[in-house]
């Protein structure tokens with residue numbers, strides 16, 4: 001029986017300066033509890049919301065990237081429910097009930113040869129955070145922190161067009177890269193992108209899975225839910241329409257609460273936020289739209305001759321794509337792409353490390369050039385790169401001061417090879433008998449030269465050394 005999976009993705013617009021309806025900071029992280037608040041986001045009487053224009057612009061960019069249509073006029077609604085994380089007792093969000101009013105609707109995106117339809121994209125405010133703390137599970141304190149209340153959030157809702165946990169993974173990775181690429185969100189921040197799923201098996205009730213902490217667990221939860229529903233149907237047990245939660249410890253989903261219907265939320269128009277006429281904003285934004293990851297990947301393979309695999313890794317991360325583009329020349333494309341995807345990405349795996357990096361693209365270009373001219377070995381390049389990232393020193397200074405330049409003086413290399421072989425009696429006979437021992441000697445020589453010896457010259461020197469020994473050996 002075919003599974004039908006839909007996703008609801010909540011993406012915080014972390015690149016914005018302020019919350020959706022007030023001047024408090026959008027970046028609430030690392031602040032003392034309840035210090036990033038004002039009368040508006042606390043919902044105090046007499047306060048009025050004022051819409052953040054940059055949030056509308058970013059939400060429209062997401063809509064364009066997902067091929068959505070946008071209405072001429074945007075409006076907002078109140079979604080009423082009582083929960084301690086919601087100071088106003090309602091959330092300002094969007095709804096298409098009286099015709100299109102959300103930032104986007106009816107989009108489509110290709111996910112690994114499958115079309116996933118996007119039902120709608122809406123702009124809304126994040127609630128606050130409930131924090132459970134206390135000495136033990138039995139003695140819990142429940143605290144609330146409103147620093148996040150009112151932070152700008154975009155909800156992306158898909159049709160149930162995915163069929164497997166694998167589809168879910170590919171889709172979420174694609175979303176993650178796309179949201180970073182258009183500068184909407186820093187997905188590496190904790191909780192910046194969260195996703196819920198709904199799963200049903202053809203003709204049966206739909207089950208929602210909520211509050212899953214990571215993409216990885218969501219994939220597992222979806223897999224578990226398909227299995228549970230299949231078992232139920234085989235045993236003629238009806239599937240309840242319900243919301244379930246993922247139990248991380250037991251690796252199963254558990255029933256959470258029966259699903260509210262839209263009527264329970266008593267939606268009504270938010271008259272305190274004026275209607276927003278979009279006019280030709282979408283056409284203007286489309287012109288400023290950053291190049292899509294797919295187009296960039298194609299350009300890297302077609303114009304720069306980079307392998308598809310490397311192009312895929314490089315194009316999906318804007319930070320590295322930008323360094324690549326500015327350090328690239330017609331000659332160095334492939335070497336540069338390789339050093340970025342193998343060494344630099346390992347050094348700068350988090351946003352914080354990228355922000356702290358002191359590496360300039362011109363210096364990176366110099367390093368790759370030296371590697372291509374064999375003035376420096378790959379091993380030395382790696383160690384120079386570390387120092388350039390950490391201290392921002394120039395490549396030439398590092399080579400001069402630490403002597404990382406390649407040893408390519410033939411007599412020096414011959415001397416090095418001789419001293420290594422002489423230091424271990426018996427090595428010569430082993431090397432004469434087995435090519436494996438030649439590799440071992442090469443390793444020793446490279447180590448002794450701190451990775452600076454030109455590997456090709458070392459190999460030749462070992463061979464000629466061994467040849468001379470072969471000639472010395474008595475005829476058998």
Ligand SMILES: [Zn+2]
Nearest residue numbers: 022024038041
């Ligand atoms: Zn505020």
